[in-house]
Amino acid sequence: MNSQPVRIAIDATGGDYAPAEVVAGAIRAKEELGVEVLLVGDPEQIKASVSQSDLLRQIEIVPAEGTIEMHEEPLSALRRKPNASINVSMDLVKQGRADGVVSAGHSGAAMAAALLRLGRIKGIVRPAIGAVFPTVIAGKPVLVLDVGANVDCRPKYLEQFAVMGSVYSRYVLGTESPRVGLLNIGEEKSKGNEVAVQVYKTLAARESINFVGNAEGRDVLSGDFDVIVCDGFVGNVLLKFAEAVGESVLQILREELPQGIAGKVGCTLLKGNLKRIKQRVDHAEHGGGLLLGVAGIAVISHGSSRAPSIFNAIRLAKDAVDNQVLDRIKGQYHKVAATAQGE
Structure with a gap:
């Protein structure tokens, strides 16, 4: 320290x-x-x-x-x-x-x-921007990288992202044995483009990394993965989409909460819950990404x-x-x- x-x-x-x-x-x-x-x-x-x-x-x-x-x-x-x-x-x-x-x-x-x-x-070979996303499990974020530094990635870039992400998740986020996933269009190891198939084989063979397989888009916020690896093009789209979802959730809450006296009373009773919801979904609470x-x-x-x-x-x-x-x-x-x- x-x-x-x-x-x-x-x-x-x-x-x-x-x-x-x-x-x-x-x-x-x-x-x-x-x-x-x-x-x-x-x-x-x-x-x-x-x-x-x-x-x-x-x-x-x-x-x-x-x-x-x-x-x-x-x-x-x-x-x-x-x-x-x-x-x-x-x-x-x-x-x-x-x-x-x-x-x-x-x-x-x-x-x-x-x-x-x-x-x-x-x-x-190439640095990556790692961004922390909230998941459905409170207090259990997922680290996604790369979210914008490298639009086009060779297999060795993604392999190194997995290593750096695993180290960051373990020592900074406190995950004992980070579960690493490769963002893909299906769970099967044969799914995806040539790069994805090659990276899957390499990560699966590396015993020092806790690689648990492919992660589909619906898995990103599930809490089933601690680190998710992807290229910067897909990662940046994912990041901005997640930010938009968070903003939409907050806006929907504002619109749907009762108005008038009932709304004020309800908001007062739910103040702690609403604050925690904002902290979990508002991208401003995370600040940005670390360039690893x-x-x-x-x-x-x-x-x-x-x-x-x-x-x-x-x-x-x-x-x-x-x-x-x-x-x-x-x-x-x-x-x-x-x-x-x-x-």
Whole structure:
């Protein structure tokens, strides 16, 4: 465990509601989580986003020049803008001035910046974004990866995702023997495309991973799996669909609860239940996904993140630091998945 407060670099100008919502979430994280936050971006924009200037007195602002826009091609934009907020944020981790990065900006740029600035863990071919989904079993989430870092995947990518996901689920989520599943169109080992069939055979033969077979779409939230592996194209669609389902459930609850005095009384009686429902289905409660496989802690949050989601993204980064997830993956990856390196 870290004896010093965890220091998180925040890409303050990345995201649809930056910098105001990003800064608000960072300030809350400092107050409630005890983390040190470094706000990276244009100092004037950051200061102008806070109505009470005294809130920024104990927060360090690290100057940066511009941000990577959503329409820009990540690699060329990162080279064109070496002092962009996401580049500066990653440099802070590389220099040891921060323990992790949180960004709600261009996800492709965040991944590319992490690879260029921090590099990959030795043996990892491609990093993956791991997102935690709620399941029908309270307190038993499922880790899905990749949810957007790699649109096209070779078999060895998916094999390594299974290893990293299993390590993360065990040491951070507390699952003793994570049950790993491969997202597919059927339970049978012969189902799916050539990549899926090949990955199934490889994972089934690897005794160090608790591979339990294919997971269909209906199984994702069942609680029967602890880790589900898929390519970033399917995973991103799944992530955004799950977010929409959560938002729909909350909206339906608002519409269907009784109105007037009866509604107020009912809501008062159900306040605790409704709060727990929101915590389980609202994507803002999860904050984003951890980029697994790079040599540093990086959390990629939703572009539409507001203050609560930024707060939870910072909490996710802090948990990853506190639980030494980077060292765990470095050590355990080589221990349990030597055959998955450089195949």
